[in-house]
Each structure stands twice: as C-alpha cells, then as structure tokens.
Amino acid sequence: DGGITQSPKYLFRKEGQNVTLSCEQNLNHDAMYWYRQDPGQGLRLIYYSQIVNDFQKGDIAEGYSVSREKKESFPLTVTSAQKNPTAFYLCASSKSGTANYGYTFGSGTRLTVV
Amino acid sequence: GENVEQHPSTLSVQEGDSAVIKCTYSDSASNYFPWYKQELGKGPQLIIDIRSNVGEKKDQRIAVTLNKTAKHFSLHITETQPEDSAVYFCAASMQGAGGTSYGKLTFGQGTILTVHP
Helix, strand or coil: CCCEEEECCEEEECCCCCEEEEEEECCCCCEEEEEEECCCCCEEEEEEEEECCEEEECCCCCCEEECCCECCECCEEECCCCCCCCEEEEEEEECCCCCCCCCEECCCEEEEEC | CCCEEEECCEEEEECCCCEEEEEEECCCCCCEEEEEEECCCCCCEEEEEEECCCCEEEECCEEEEEECCCCEEEEEECCCCHHHCEEEEEEEECCCHHHCCCCCCEECCCEEEEEEC
C-alpha cells in the first residue's frame, strides 16, 4: 500500500544536539511538507518542497533545516538553534498540478528535549 | 498571508446529536477547503473537502458548506457516534497564478470533539 512513513515515532534530544527526523513517501507525490503541532496552536508550517532540490521556508523555519535530494524523501533536522523543539512533528505530501489536493500525513514524530 | 480561525475549540455532544464546527478565512483568493480528523497520537486524515465553485458537499454523515461572500465554511456531522471523537482541523489554500498549484495549506487551531455515549 502507498503511504507516508515517519521515523522514529519518539525521539529524545539533549540540549545542544542536532537531530534528524525522517519522512519517506511512496505515493509519487511531488510536494512534501513539515508541520509542527503544539497543544492549542494547530499546525504550523516549517518548510515545504514542491519539487526535488527545491524547498521554501514556512512560517516558523528558524532553527530547522531540510533537504530534498529525492522525490520520496524530505528529512527535517532540528538544530541546536531551535530553542523550544519539544513538539509533535508531522510530515505530509500531496500531488501538485493545476488544482489543489489534500495532504496525506504521516503518523508523526514526538520530539522531547531532555 | 492567509489566516484561518476555527470555532469552537472544544465541543461536547451526546451520541446521536449533530455537531457543527465553523471556520473563517481571510484571503478571498483561497479556493480549496479541506477538513481533517486527527485521532490521538496519529496524523490527521482528510475526511472531506470543498472547492470554491461548490456551495455544499455531503458524504454520508458529514457535510461541508462554503459561503464565499462571508469567507466562512463549516463542517456538519449528523448522528454522531463515539468514534467521531477526535480533533478536527479546517484548512484553506489557493491555487497559484498561471494554473500551477500553490498547494500550501493554512490550518485552523483545531476543535476537540467529544461524543458521549
């Protein structure tokens, strides 16, 4: 079955460490997105990519970095510059073209700073 | 940029009652409005969507209405069941210029729906 896979499900980070969250999709979707979810604040866009080797900052990109070397993969690195990284991170993908399409979300990664 | 406001933040109903969640958006160019359901510890799942050329869409017990003039859209769930309990998100996006999809969704803050047996 086609889908979008995030790993790991839970991740613990020490102060000053960089960590990378994995996101892989086999839906042949062109566009991929990273969202951060905090209680009571909905979903906030971190980065998005509409084609390979290209990506744009979202609303809260500071302290994060991404790469899009393959269509299927869109990893997110949470750097030590992100001062409050504890959150639930969601990756999504969608078709792109002449009409908007809904997203397919992964099951999320819960990141905790220890 | 687009701003989406969602109300109420929490909604509690008895099984069998109807539930309505409302969203407003700011950018009149937005033309695609999906709704997502998120169960605890999982990613959101698309449950219904509507485009700006349609005023209402139904799928079994769920329906969405869109008022472009007022820039608001609503989710209606009839005959609610305990398994409808979840967080619901509305979202909006617009198609980019020249026919190329812009695609980036802006989400509302979410509504926690609880259906009591």
